Amino acid sequence: MVGLPERRDPADDSLSVWTERYLDLAVRGVRSAKVTAKISRHLRRFGAWITGGLGHDRLSAVTVREVSAWRDHLAAAGNRGRDGTAAPMAAATVNNHLAHLSALFSWISAHAPEGLLRHGDPTKQVASLPLPAPQPRALAAAQVRTVKNVVDRIETFHELKGRRHRGTAARAHAHARPLRDRAIVYLLFGTGLRRAELVGLDLDQLQPADPGRLRQAKKARLTGVRGKGRTSRTVFLGRDARQALADYLQQERPGDAAASTGATALLLSAASIAARRPDGRLSARSINTIVGEIGRLHDAQMADPERRLGTLRPHDARHTFAYALSQTSGHNRAELERRLGHANDRYLRLYTNPPDDIAASYVEDL
Structure with missing residues (x-):
C-alpha cells in the first residue's frame, strides 16, 4: 500500500x-x-x-x-x-x-505503530457544536390539575359503549388497564422517573408492596432505582402515587402476574396481549403510547387552548416534577441531584426552568 x-x-x-x-x-x-x-x-x-x-x-x-x-x-x-x-x-x-x-x-x-498518525489525533482540533438554550417543558399548574382530573376518571374512557353493551354493567376493553395507566402517570409526575427507569422497576423494589400498608404508609419508597451511568437512587412516593399503585396492585396486577412466568416487574402488560413479553414487563415505548393517549384524551376535553398539551411525553412529567421539587425544596441542589439522578449543571437548569406562564409573569409588571 x-x-x-x-x-x-x-x-x-x-x-x-x-x-x-x-x-x-x-x-x-x-x-x-x-x-x-x-x-x-x-x-x-x-x-x-x-x-x-x-x-x-x-x-x-x-x-x-x-x-x-x-x-x-x-x-x-x-x-x-x-x-x-x-x-x-x-x-x-x-x-x-x-x-x-x-x-x-x-x-x-x-x-498504533509509531508514525501511523503523523499529524496526531485528527479529532482534537474539531470543536463540538454549540447546544441550543434549554427549553422549559414543565406543565403549568392548571395543566397538571386537568391532567390529573382526566387520569382520575380514566376508567370511564375504557368502558365498552357499543349498543350491545347498553344496560349492562360497565365493562372495559380486554387489553385496557386503566388503574395501571393511572399509576404510571402519577409515578411519572410524582417522582420524575425516566421511562426506562419506570419499566425497569421490580415489585420487590417497592416498600411496602402490600396494597393495604401502601395506602397507610407516609414514607413509601422505590429503592435501587437504576438510572443513567449505572447510578442507583431511592425515590419517595407521594400520596397520589401511593394510592394509585395500591389500587393497581390490588385489582389489576394479580391477574396479569398469574398469566406470566416469573413476573417480577412492578408494571405488567395485559395478559390478553398475545405479543407481550414472556415475563409481562412493559417496554419503554409502551410508556410513550400510554402517556400520549392520556394527553390526547385531555386535549379532546379541553376547550381552553392555553391548557392544551399537544403531544404529552413522559419527559414532560419529569420536567414538571423537577420544577415543583426545586420550588418546594428551596432550590436545594443536593436534593435535586439525589431525586433526579443528575449532577450535570446544564441538565439541572433544564429540568428546573419554569413553565411559560410563570416565566411570562416575571416580566409582566417590569
Missing part, C-alpha cells in the same frame, strides 16, 4: 480494522450492550463516510478536515425523515458521535 513504511502490515493502516480492535478490546464486555451498539453504529457511520468520500479507509488519511466535514454533514443531513429524505441531526447527537470518535482515536494513538 502506497505510503506505508516497508514491512508494515496493510491492516495497520485500515480504519475498519482499528475500529474493530477498539470495539473488541475496549468496548465490548466493558460497556452495556445498548451503549456498545450505539458506539459501534456511530463509528461505522464515520467509516462509511471516509470510504465513500476518499475511496479507501486508510487511517493515515483521516485529517482534521475530514472529521470537521463529517460533523457538518451530520448536522445538516445526518438523519433520515419518514419519507427517506435527509434531515438534520440534533447538535447533542452530533456531539455524541464526535465524543465516540475522539475516544476511538485516543485509543488508537496509544496503541
